[in-house]
Amino acid sequence: MRIIKSNLITNTVAQLCQKAAYNLPKDIFESLKTAKYQEKSLAQKILKLTLENAKIAKKGIFPLCQDTGTAVLFVELGQQVKIDGSLDRALQNGIKKGFKENYLRKSIVEEPLLKRKNTKTNTPAIVHYQIVNGSKLKIDLMLKGGGAENKSQIKMFNPTASKEEIINFIISVVKTAGASACPPFVVGIGLGGNFEIAPLLAKKALLRKKQNKNLNYKKLEKEILTKINKTNIGPQGFGGKTTALKVYIEYAPCHIASLPCAVNICCHSCRHAGAVL
């Protein structure tokens, strides 16, 4: 057994909050830079401002976006690891500490309908646990803004649905999202699983940095990206060739009767950071 102290987990999560909120991932920055050269007029001006925003945020005074999001944690816990203390408390304390010390916005309310009282700590964070082999603890933090999350959708297709039907649904989700969800987007797609797994896959897809390992799905990701970029929504919805920067698909086995498809829209500020302990 390997012992990991809960203090170390808390401090690591707090550091991830700083990293994610103030530093745009390099691959996104590079994609925005490439897009800037392909655009002209207002679209180009917007992308220039977006890159400038990332440079200002990197200095550590202002976070990238005022909506520092719901904290979503993906945790892979090795079977050989023993936590000294409560893992959940260590993670939640890390979010509290990270949001307080780095002046991030507290955007979580206690319950959704009646009083909507702010918890003032940005907790509870949403945590997805996975038990894996080995003796390591892997933590990925995503700061997910509300505007883009509001535009995400799921549809349960018939198993005989064609590729075109699936693509058309994804395009319709992107069109509905429009300017409100801050394009250019990163589009996470979850295919298969069931009603709860497909959205989880779509969310997890947003953590990816590379196209699919499966060549057929890699081809599909490329095809969907090309079609999304023909919608002329463009940066901030003012028109242009760059409506999405990336499309990532995660897939899972599913029932003979089903073909769930979930689309999670992420704004251009696709903020995540990870650590392995």
Place this chain on the structure above:
Amino acid sequence: MKTYHLINPSLKDFNKLKKSDFIYLTSTVYVLRDMAHKKLLEEKVFPLNLKGKIIYYAGPTPKKKGQASGALGPTTSSRMDKFCKEFIKKTGIIGIIGKGARSREANLCQKGKVIYFAAPGGLGALGGNSVKNSKIILYPELGPEAVYKVQLENLPLIVAQDLKGNNIYGE
């Protein structure tokens, strides 16, 4: 697309602006979002004088010591559509800053009275950097959803709907 620098503009200054024009705005604005709209419109006596003022749909991050503001950027305007008509009628505001397409009703009640600017979404650092001064003036208990009075200097904006009703997002 023309570029203008506007300093403390009045409704008259907005006449020349056309959809898609690029603006650098220097002005006092009032920052508020969902919950403040709901509370304000439930008040028996409207507690703010916003006549001739510009409002900004947003909720900033907390400011660090010595800073004029935290990060500041727009939230989705369409969530405020249901308050738009009554809010304009009660206040006499002349400008709204937000992001994204609005409902047909909201577009219609802005037409001729209120200009609609889009601030580039997700650029909170750039926005925070354009603030000279900010303070909470109402509903501090709402935290990030309180009403803020903010002095902007050269905030980049795009005319999303001009006074004639021409809209960058289409119908």
